[in-house]
Amino acid sequence: MLDGKKLYVSKFVKKSERKAGCEEPIFTNLYVKNLGKDLTEDLLRDKFSEFGKVCNVVIMKNAEGKSRGFGFVNFESAEDAKKAVEALNGALLGSKNLFVGRAQKKAEREVLLKREYKDTLSCNFDELKASNLYVKNLDLSIDDSKLQEYFSACGRVTSAKVMRYDNGRSKGFGFVCFATPEEAKKALYTLNGKLIFLHLYLVVYI
Structure with a gap:
């Protein structure tokens, strides 16, 4: 209570994220990063197959054939893909904690980056002005x-x-x-x- 009013305090959520939360996207393709250099596609497939049928797994490699530390896992079912995200995002695999999320198209990533840049610029401008x-x-x-x-x-x-x-x-x-x-x-x-x-x-x- 403050001055006779009951306060409500919660984590700040950007407008773009609030909108995204209202309409949950349907997806089967996952973006996975923080992969260990010695992790193989077979091991990655085995791990994600615990949550459903995996159609395809690819670990991105550089010109020398070495892992770039990220890749993609495609599920047959959107429900299984969602379960994998909930279970494995932040989970320890080898010596690293995985990041697992919906794979975004290039256009989506660009829109998100522009929005984040605009939000950051706005916050910095407001702080500078103040x-x-x-x-x-x-x-x-x-x-x-x-x-x-x-x-x-x-x-x-x-x-x-x-x-x-x-x-x-x-x-x-x-x-x-x-x-x-x-x-x-x-x-x-x-x-x-x-x-x-x-x-x-x-x-x-x-």
Whole structure:
């Protein structure tokens, strides 16, 4: 309970994964990786055959004929393929823990990678935006190093920039970026409205 309300806490699931969970795909072909170098296709077939009839097994090899550490197992039944994923994903085979999942077509993999990249970029942008402060009412004598020194009292400053005209004269405002959003927030609450150089009050925005 928090402020009279009952909280619900669960693992965050991306929108794409929530959609995928609503419509469970039907598949018979499995992608298997983390295979030991000495693992043969016959041994891999024997292991997966414990869960149903296996139609085909292939371990991908390099130009020298050595295992690349991954391969594919194709079941006759989608139900058996699903059982194999549930039982063997993360299971120890030899000295390594297997990864077993639905084999995806190239187009599907590309869509997934683009989506993951976009999500990562969005998270990084949001974090960067939350770590960056806009500062105005700067004295004309303040340069980048003085700005960084002043704000460093609140955390690790990764960059500090005073904006200037073409002739080099300060525009009276700039930007300060902290290593974390928490440090930026501390600076916002600590330094906004502070009197410096006896006559200037800092105005700080996130």
